[in-house]
Amino acid sequence: MQNIDPSVFIADTAAIFGNVMIGEGSSVWFNTVIRCESHEVRIGRYSNVQDFAMLHVGYNHPTVIGDFCSVTHRATIHGATVGDGCLIGIDATVMDGAVIGANCELCAGVPVLGNTTIGPDCVVMSHAVIGSSDPGTTVVGRNTRVGAHAVVGAICEKRGTPAFASHLVIGDDCVMREQAVIHRSSGPASVTRIGNNVVVM
Numbered sequence: 001m002q003n004i005d006p007s008v009f010i011a012d013t014a015a016i017f018g019n020v021m022i023g024e025g026s027s028v029w030f031n032t033v034i035r036c037e038s039h040e041v042r043i044g045r046y047s048n049v050q051d052f053a054m055l056h057v058g059y060n061h062p063t064v065i066g067d068f069c070s071v072t073h074r075a076t077i078h079g080a081t082v083g084d085g086c087l088i089g090i091d092a093t094v095m096d097g098a099v100i101g102a103n104c105e106l107c108a109g110v111p112v113l114g115n116t117t118i119g120p121d122c123v124v125m126s127h128a129v130i131g132s133s134d135p136g137t138t139v140v141g142r143n144t145r146v147g148a149h150a151v152v153g154a155i156c157e158k159r160g161t162p163a164f165a166s167h168l169v170i171g172d173d174c175v176m177r178e179q180a181v182i183h184r185s186s187g188p189a190s191v192t193r194i195g196n197n198v199v200v201m
Contacts, residue, residue: 011051018057023047023067036063044069044084054078058096066102080112083120098131101142116153119144119172128152128176136165136184141196144170147178156186164188171196 002020009027010016016028018036023045028034032053034041039057044067049055053071055063058079066084071077073090080094083102090108094100098112101120106112109127116131119142124130128150131138138153146152153168166184173196176182180200185192194200 029053039063039079041065047071050075061096089126095131095133107148113138113153116140122146125150125178129154132166132184134166137167138184139167139169141170141172141174143172144174144176146176147180149178150176150180150182152176152180152182154181154183156183167191168194170194171198173197175199177201 004022005024007024008022011030013030014028014032016034019040020034022043025046026043027048029051031051032049034055036057039062041055041063043065046067047065047069049071050073052074054076056078057063061079063077063079064081066082068084069082069086071088075088076093079096080098082100085103086100087105089106092106093111095114097115099117101118103121104118105123107124107126110124111129113131113133116138118140121143122140124146125148127148128146131153132155134155155166168184169191171194174194177200182200
């Protein structure tokens with residue numbers, strides 16, 4: 001079932017399948033695909049999903065995009081939640097279980113991997129990598145800046161599939177400089193923690 005406000009612009013080459021809801025004043029541009037075989041895709045008011053973007057649900061998660069968002073060319077949102085007022089840059093990818101807080105900017109080519117939470121008002125510069133597909137979580141606090149090509153939330157060492165979940169929590173108002181590398185914890189009962197107002201060079 002679809003619930004698309006009559007004011008929504010949908011380009012004639014966009015493809016929309018399944019349980020999709022799109023709010024007032026939003027737009028879906030050429031060659032975009034929005035597809036859900038289960039769960040749902042919800043797009044808020046006055047958001048735009050630009051040419052060649054892909055919105056798809058995850059196995060356990062719907063895809064939710066807030067109000068006043070821009071999902072730009074070739075971006076992929078897959079079973080993730082994007083808060084109000086966000087910019088998802090060209091070729092950026094937001095994967096299953098990720099949550100992007102309000103008023104965030106993900107620049108070009110940024111992957112945000114599963115079970116990652118980015119707080120409100122954060123900026124992630126081009127080609128930084130946030131989170132990991134391995135078991136565990138990555139949490140980035142509000143108003144944090146991540147520099148280009150930084151790696152935040154990778155596991156320490158990979159020998160096949162980890163037997164335990166590892167975790168990273170970064171506080172508010174931090175700066176992770178260009179090419180910084182910050183790993184998750186190295187043990188099943190531990191968490192790597194970085195406090196508030198920290199600069200990692």
